[in-house]
Amino acid sequence: MREFDFIHWIRSVTRLDSAVVPVGPGDDCAVVWCGGERLLITVDQVLDGVHVRLAEHGAAAVGRKAMARNLSDVAAMAAWPMCAVASVALPRGFAREDAEKLYMGIRDAGLAFGCPVVGGDVSTWDKPLAVSVTVLARPAGVEPILRRGARPGDAVCVTGWLGGAWRGRRHLEFTPRIHEARLLASRYDIHAMMDLSDGLSGDVKHLCEASGVGVEIFAAAVPVHADLKNGTMDPPTADPLTAALCDGEDYELLFALSEAHAAALLAEQPLGVPVSRVGTITADKTITLILPDGIRRPMPAAGWEHTT
């Protein structure tokens, strides 16, 4: 079974009242009305052996990542986090000291963005560590930015550098782009946005599907992370471009905006991290990679999906 197929099916059987739930499953956060305000909700889990290796990364880093993945989803909507709850399935025999490190990792990653942990659930079982964090958020003075607003002719941009996050350990240390997203949304008319968790090649497809458009990605413009090019990765990467396109866990922002706004943004570079234009939205719904020599090919199909 493919996860994305299952998620598509869930969406197909979900009927929500848009007056109550303006955004349901399929975006980075759901949006519901609460007391005359919009409330954003996102949930993400971290499983030992899948998203982390507890023995290698340590409990604090696992906790940190469990919170930060959710904060990255909040950033993807240009929202502010509000509070979080966490459920934790501890392996039997888990040391109290490690449980405390895990909690502190979750807590401190949230507090760095004003997002306290207000509740949770703790169980113990004979299986590996599983952590699920739910974050609530509110609009940050701007409309929540969805995946579905990209228009033909829009420029497609990303923050930061892509690829090699797992091997380079950046998947444990990334900064959720909450401040960057808010600044982007307050200064430029961002039509669609999401965070890069499954890799640019897969995630740009999700953004295009949601918007009913296609995209041309310029291979030469993809900001390949320096680790992939300078030989510091062990083993070295044979194909840095494919790694930058297909590796997951960058937790950078992927967004679409008009040519004019993109030109201003690229000239101003206001974020502290670089913004790169990597492509153009097309009316044609294909996802095309344009190589440096001008050859057009379908985007590599990878992306970070589990199959059973």
Next chain:
Amino acid sequence: MREFDFIHWIRSVTRLDSAVVPVGPGDDCAVVWCGGERLLITVDQVLDGVHVRLAEHGAAAVGRKAMARNLSDVAAMAAWPMCAVASVALPRGFAREDAEKLYMGIRDAGLAFGCPVVGGDVSTWDKPLAVSVTVLARPAGVEPILRRGARPGDAVCVTGWLGGAWRGRRHLEFTPRIHEARLLASRYDIHAMMDLSDGLSGDVKHLCEASGVGVEIFAAAVPVHADLKNGTMDPPTADPLTAALCDGEDYELLFALSEAHAAALLAEQPLGVPVSRVGTITADKTITLILPDGIRRPMPAAGWEHTT
């Protein structure tokens, strides 16, 4: 490591601004302010081999329980559920059909109380099924009822019948007491309330700790479930009273109210399920069981806690 000790430690290191988070970890739901309204949040997980046996109970029942446990926490605050998100860790090779049944179990249990699933996260791993559901709720026209308001002299009551829920399969079929809780809170001055998930003996201690009080429980008044007495359990229960006190997963309401209000409630029996008075809150902080012959003894220490 004991779960409750860890949870106590979490509370001890948690500093929340009560103007923003009126109720933090330690009650059935957390309460935060959102758009001038109070928002309630609760999270509970269901782990295969701990809270359910997937192969025996089936995916639909597992999904149902994962949602219903949370709705029971919402009932415990006399609130109305609003929406939910779910994270699911599927065992590799999990059949698509079972994944659909699982989702429908979650979804339909929520919809029965107007609580749609608005988002989620799906992962796959080589381990057993783990489901975590977060439910958001709002006050049901009454103040959220906390664990902390019980006063010396209050009557202690429960809904329904207790004990044998696991073996009798009621842990898969219980009705979250949302309607009952709202009716109780609208007609009577309920000082403190929680749901019975860990067993009366353990849960009444939590309610007393939160309120800074003690309790005397009258053994003869505990509404022992008929299954424990009529020999339909296989194997039969040697000690029905201990089972009713110490078995978990009743998902009934435990609450404290004044003698006068309790007298009215017990005479009126307005809930459809019976309400039984099982004890009296004391200023003395001990938890005492009074046997039918008048002998006083400490409450059995059981309750449904995992230790590592």
